Amino acid sequence: MTLQTRHPAPGPAPAAAAVPRPKARRFSALLHRSPNLRLAGLVTAPAGWLVLVYIAALAALLVTAFWTVDTFTGKVSTEWTTENVVTVLTDPVYQRITLRTLWIAIAVTLIDLVLALPMAFFIAKVASPRWQKLLVVAVLMPLWASYLVKAYAWRNVLADGGLLEWLGTPVGLESPGYGETAVILTLAYIWLPFMILPIYAGFERVPDSLLEASGDLGAKPLATMRLVMFPLLVPSIIAGTIFTFSLSLGDYITAQIVGGTTQMLGTVVYANVGAANNLPFAAAVSLVPIVIIMLYLFIVRRSGALNSL
């Protein structure tokens, strides 16, 4: 299409307003031409850090688990032995602690899931944009406070004559006191944001039109939840459960503060590193949660829950 009108023809631009020409930058040009160099520059530092600090530390842990401690000098001796690992796996005390830890982690994850799903749904799909921002901040806010402070706050809540008892007495409820239940309650509180945030992000990613299309095609709200919403949310839910599950599995501080005599894998590790001065045994114990998490990730992968992403 051509357009011809009686307008003054655009003449040469006035010299004063000249725009500076781009300068030749050899290094930038080189990076632009060679993608491999670009990639190398980008990932060398983080990859180095990952190998050195993360994988090396894990490997050291693995190796240490197969060493032992000289009972006289209390020094780590580099003699190879499977004794620590065998003890952890076969001693009924450690089996019970492992099962209890697993149960606490699962309970915390389930409680957080039940609380997080409706909360995340409300924030992502019901609340007005203004409320949405406020609620996300409100969910994040507890993360600003120290973990220790929150655990001690719960110690007060759960204490004899504490808030929970004061609230519960009129309806005939008692505080669970310090123990396993207290650990579950406290951990569920502390890790809740880690469940809400990924699920909230997952809800955000589901376009409203998909939900409308489902209803439009005749699905009642429950069917829409089950057939459209849930399958699309599974990756987010798994992300959330990995957080709450693994964080609970490795916890030892909450167990000490509100757990009473409750032993978890974390407290065993702590006791062996500190009081018992048995680093190899601590390493052997800490292998248990690592193996459990790896198993969980393996199952998730195998189930194909992440394939629809």
Place this chain on the structure above:
Amino acid sequence: MTETLAAGRQTETDAVPAIRLRKLTKEFGDTVAVNNVDLDIRQGEFFSMLGPSGSGKTTVLRLIAGFELPTSGSIELEGKDVTGMAPFERDLNTVFQDYALFPHMSLIDNVAYGLRVRGVPKKERQERAREALERVQLGKFVGRRPAQLSGGQRQRVALARALVVQPKVLLLDEPLGALDLKLRQQMQVELKELQRSLGITFIFVTHDQEEALTMSDRIGVFNNGSLEQIGTAHEIYERPAGAFVANFVGTSNIFDAAHAQKLYGRAEQVCVRPERLRLSWTDAAPEPRAGVTSRPGTVTSLVYVGHATQVRVQLDDGPAVVVLTPELLTGGDADLLDRRVTVSWDDAAAVWLPSGGS
């Protein structure tokens, strides 16, 4: 001279309309998205809702589908009041602008979805979904995911998914907006044929006036939440009911009341379509003929559009008008610009625009 009925008034028929809107109003906070719309859409009709963005046409569609509830007014589907019903209770289906295909399901599961939630046994619904996909020429892609399809193919899946449950009315929300021109024109023809063969009512929302004109049995033109005019493509184009419709549907040369007074002795807006204007490359006044008006002017710009040339002429005693002339203009632009010309038109081609329109 042609007169047009005011907007909103229409002939009532005895037959139960597919969709009947009465005093439909939707407010979002302070803004009135849909303002007191009365509309009857007949059974088996291809009805287009045309208007610029923000004119309320999509909101009307969403109200009919049940995704929004009206502030006031009523919606009837085949004589049954559905105003307060949830979308899954309404016997109509929607083709969404973004297609809204379920990303985690294969094509066949997407199409079978409506049958699945209605409790059709698996074998039967798979079979019917497969047939529906074959009808839209996607029979060999049944196992694919929506992400593996092109825009045009997704559009067909969305269509198959909505039609497999045999709705009484199909709502289409700018379904061709994301397609390129060639594909869009092809889909226009296919949609029209589909509608004719199925015989169900299509309600089609678009901002593309050409699309609305080529496909629709009738068109409702929306502006600022209200219906400006309802009519066939012919009526809308030839007898626009106001300046808005005259300008939005095609282009129009509008003479304001003062100029109309000079031309015809009647102080009301009058419009003439560019292709109804004739151009003669001389300013010598032509022989006066009954029923023909001519005015001298000067050419100010030329736009070549392929099948014709748009010539902009500044009339000596009137506004600038655009003439769409099919003749091949020889000579360079320099020769043609500033030439003295005479623009003439049949009085029958001039349409009085009722005042009240903007």
